């Protein structure tokens with residue numbers, strides 16, 4: 001296992017992912033984790049990430065010298081390399097010419113991390129400081145025309161530093177360099193495969209839950225679905241899945257959940273048709289936050305009522321991902337929207353949590369889902385908000401308006417999928433505004449709803465760009481929506497990125 005110490009660099013998460021792509025488990029931990037705790041976890045190697053600070057900046061993050069005395073190989077990247085140099089007695093200073101972007105580097109010693117890579121290569125750099133003299137025992141292994149020490153090594157004591165970013169794809173031989181660290185320096189095995197992840201997860205769940213009973217709220221999304229499948233594999237019939245159909249899902253989604261979990265698997269599924277209950281609660285409500293609050297509370301109430309019927313359940317399964325874990329530990333963002341999930345339930349119902357995906361990134365969850373036999377459509381589903389279509393219908397949520405949006409959205413999804421765009425987009429959906437517009441169809445005047453197309457690209461939903469969908473695809477979508485969806489006479493395209501917009505309209 002590799003521990004990545006996070007010094008706040010924008011690529012820190014990426015380092016952990018690249019290590020996992022090389023089939024070695026890795027975790028991101030705060031840079032100030034006590035050395036004792038690091039030691040107790042018995043890592044095979046430690047990576048110090050980059051960071052936005054200068055090592056000489058006031059209050060800049062430091063590292064305990066003892067970290068280098070654990071006998072565990074350490075790789076410092078960018079800020080991590082400078083910190084290693086400074087801590088072990090080298091010298092760091094501002095460079096004359098700052099390097100940002102792709103640089104040419106020249107390997108001067110290919111006996112360690114640069115083994116089997118060419119003498120001249122391109123690497124991604126982004127720094128204002130650099131190491132000026134190496135600590136005792138180190139040799140310089142690469143240079144650039146303007147920075148004489150772009151990488152160094154003390155192979156005897158397994159300490160390595162690179163000023164560039166091997167985790168970024170723009171670094172030509174980054175993968176080889178990381179692999180040399182993992183497999184040659186740290187002696188790791190590339191054994192972290194989807195099958196092993198499943199075996200491990202199943203074993204841990206069994207250990208934790210034993211012969212107790214667990215319940216899981218299925219939403220139709222990939223996370224709760226994979227979590228449920230894993231827990232089912234571990235404890236079989238002691239798991240009951242509860243699917244609360246709030247009537248705010250997209251076309252055929254409820255049917256798919258019932259089919260995948262109720263009919264095509266041996267999982268015990270409670271399908272609660274709460275559609276009318278939610279509609280009644282939402283009647284006349286137009287404020288987005290109020291909608292979220294009502295849906296969240298009602299969801300908890302329904303779930304609680306139903307799960308009480310499952311005798312002596314003591315665990316609640318949740319599809320918490322590694323990115324949620326990292327974010328809740330580090331993010332201190334202003335609240336823009338209150339996201340709804342099943343938060344609050346475990347305490348209310350006196351349940352312990354089982355979170356089998358806590359260590360996994362979204363793409364890893366998808367791989368596990370495929371391996372567990374989940375249908376491709378579900379595995380690759382774009383993210384969908386908990387409050388569902390209610391926050392894509394501006395104004396009043398009624399059965400009629402839900403039906404219009406569902407049909408328009410189904411056409412949009414169909415065309416996006418057929419054109420091969422579905423996986424290129426973070427999210428794509430239709431929005432129903434609370435206005436009507438005049439049109440002409442045949443010879444008659446119409447006065448009906450416009451529908452807005454929203455399609456964005458993003459890596460993590462924190463920022464997003466509006467997707468440049470080809471005109472001819474937009475034309476097809478527009479024609480089909482107007483022809484096939486009664487109540488709609490106009491289609492508009494949202495060309496706002498985030499920020500300043502948000503992805504959803506409410």
Ligand code: XMP
Pocket residue numbers: 292336337338339340341383384385386387427461498501502503504505506
């Ligand atoms: P925004 O609209 O804030 O959305 O740019 C960012 C991501 O979060 C999703 N989203 C929600 N998810 N409950 C959820 O579970 C919510 O209330 C909610 N609001 C937005 C949104 O779909 C996007 O992926």
